[in-house]
Amino acid sequence: PASSRLALRGTTLRFAGNPFDMPPEEALITDSDGVVVIEEGHITAVGSYRAIGADLPRDMPVIDHRSQLIGPGFIDAHVHYPQLGVIASYGEQLLTWLERYVFPEERRFAEQAYAARIASSFLDQLLDHGTTTAAVYCTVHPESADAFFEESQKRNTRMIAGKVLMDRNAPDYLRDSAREGYDQSRDLIARWHGHGRQLYAVTPRFAPTSTEEQLELAGALLDTAPDLFMQTHLLETRREAEWVASLFPQRSGYLDVYDHARLVRPRSIFGHAVHVSEQDLTRCAHAGCTLAHCPTSNAFLGSGAFRIFEALRRDRPVHVALGTDIGGGNSLSMLRVMNDAYCAAQAHDTTLHPVQAYWLATAGAAQALGLQGVIGELEPGREADLCVLDPFATPLMAQRAQRAEKTSDLLFALSMLGDERAIAATYVMGRRHERTASA
Numbered sequence: 001p002a003s004s005r006l007a008l009r010g011t012t013l014r015f016a017g018n019p020f021d022m023p024p025e026e027a028l029i030t031d032s033d034g035v036v037v038i039e040e041g042h043i044t045a046v047g048s049y050r051a052i053g054a055d056l057p058r059d060m061p062v063i064d065h066r067s068q069l070i071g072p073g074f075i076d077a078h079v080h081y082p083q084l085g086v087i088a089s090y091g092e093q094l095l096t097w098l099e100r101y102v103f104p105e106e107r108r109f110a111e112q113a114y115a116a117r118i119a120s121s122f123l124d125q126l127l128d129h130g131t132t133t134a135a136v137y138c139t140v141h142p143e144s145a146d147a148f149f150e151e152s153q154k155r156n157t158r159m160i161a162g163k164v165l166m167d168r169n170a171p172d173y174l175r176d177s178a179r180e181g182y183d184q185s186r187d188l189i190a191r192w193h194g195h196g197r198q199l200y201a202v203t204p205r206f207a208p209t210s211t212e213e214q215l216e217l218a219g220a221l222l223d224t225a226p227d228l229f230m231q232t233h234l235l236e237t238r239r240e241a242e243w244v245a246s247l248f249p250q251r252s253g254y255l256d257v258y259d260h261a262r263l264v265r266p267r268s269i270f271g272h273a274v275h276v277s278e279q280d281l282t283r284c285a286h287a288g289c290t291l292a293h294c295p296t297s298n299a300f301l302g303s304g305a306f307r308i309f310e311a312l313r314r315d316r317p318v319h320v321a322l323g324t325d326i327g328g329g330n331s332l333s334m335l336r337v338m339n340d341a342y343c344a345a346q347a348h349d350t351t352l353h354p355v356q357a358y359w360l361a362t363a364g365a366a367q368a369l370g371l372q373g374v375i376g377e378l379e380p381g382r383e384a385d386l387c388v389l390d391p392f393a394t395p396l397m398a399q400r401a402q403r404a405e406k407t408s409d410l411l412f413a414l415s416m417l418g419d420e421r422a423i424a425a426t427y428v429m430g431r432r433h434e435r436t437a438s439a
């Protein structure tokens, strides 16, 4: 369509490499008068306006984003769309919070019309927040996954999602059986995985709510189609870890429960991992799986502070991406998650550089999820999923941005002070997303 043939002019943000492997300042390449050319939904050129602006086709619209930062769309590596309605629920930690707030809300997703309404609102708000790809938990109801993928397909967003598997230690109204869960997942994979931009994640909720049989069938599901994802929770709180130890006395630890079922692999995403051991990290580095750092949720639920620099240790680096974990997290904004990741690093006397945080929310996540070359970077050939940031979005931000001497400092100010007001525009395959009006 004509609308996806356009150019964006502004400050372009590109990566020269992994900012955990080189000086972070050198890992960010900025051009204060850059241009991104988009044709048929893909980025076809990125360069300075002076060099390539004059050669653009005369009829190509050039969108003026000068004074703003043009970069890849954010990637949220761990989020529960059905929990949008119980965001900011008071007074509990993980296990009691699940029982008191989450499970009763997830029950409502048995009804596909309700699921579709929440999925639609969730996706619109994600895009308002500059997030163009997410790894999303649905509920145990296959209808909740169909509803989500249908809404994602309508918007042409690249989403990773799956029906939750849960065959014990949950209310009856939220349980499947090992066999049912397998069959329903297999049907959803056939319907959605690789359909347009949709990708499927086999989704056992966490070890306590699946029998060993269900976990093994989850492992078997991963062999039924190429490039499937797996997502679950790991070592979020101490109480949860004790529960897992009592449920699986024959296993050497929480990660080993998943490993035994062949769930620890590339494209496997483990949410939280706050209480991982050195042995766990060594195993994850070897397996090539991803840990989704969810600092906003970890702070909200009082779960602890993930040791990101331990996970990324250069002699055995583990893939790390960032997640909002709605509704354990109380914001849809990846800028807010970058803020809380900085604070979690501070709690362990380490410093997360703004270029590192930005990379984790974009290119680093794409790499961790095996989607490098597809999304996550402002480079020719990538799908044109973009997020344009405005460092001057509010009076306070403008005041702070005026003092910034370099782009990395603007990114830091954006992450400390910004939210969806700082998202100037979001593009999905080159099409501009229309901001949601409040309901």
Ligand code: GUN
Residues within 6 Å of the ligand: 080, 094, 098, 102, 205, 206, 233, 236, 297, 325, 328
């Ligand atoms: N562990 C198992 N289920 C959940 C969930 O829905 N949210 C969070 N934060 N942790 C979980």
Ligand code: ZN
Residues within 6 Å of the ligand: 078, 079, 080, 233, 271, 325, 328
């Ligand atoms: Zn979660």
